[in-house]
Amino acid sequence: MFLYKLLGFIFVGLAALGVFLPLLPTTPFLLLAAGCFAKSSDKWHQWLISNRTFGPIIQKWHEEKCISCSTKRVAILSIVVFGGYSILFAINELNLRLLGSLVIATGLYFVSRIKVCSKLTMAD
Structure with a gap:
């Protein structure tokens, strides 16, 4: 569980960098973070899904299994x-x-x- 939580934070960090760096994709790291938090911490999983910036991307993946063009x-x-x-x-x-x-x-x-x-x- 600790490993999943640690990986979740690492992936969130990489996703945040991806917002500013053009060659670093944001969405795949968010999806990985959400998966890691889902296995390790309901608190952090809910935080990520309810996040105003990142939440809609994750919810779109959960609902429709799609990413942006x-x-x-x-x-x-x-x-x-x-x-x-x-x-x-x-x-x-x-x-x-x-x-x-x-x-x-x-x-x-x-x-x-x-x-x-x-x-x-x-x-x-």
Whole structure:
């Protein structure tokens, strides 16, 4: 339980940074934080869900299993840019490049399948 609570706070911190940093997505970290708090602390889970800024995003995920279009765009862009950089410039061995390509393709597949919400109350 302590580990989930600690992870929840870390994810909230990363989500807060994501509000200001364009390549750090907010919504996935909020969803992870909500999941961690749901398993560890009803008090903090309720705090997060009732938060004026973050609550609507989490509730939208719980109700409709969707994320904003901008979140999806940033996730795909991050996978392509950072994953592509790693494969093209940071990894020299062919086997590792192939494995990296498979990981990137898997990530792109799953992110592309996430439904986009028609409207969110907070631009992400």
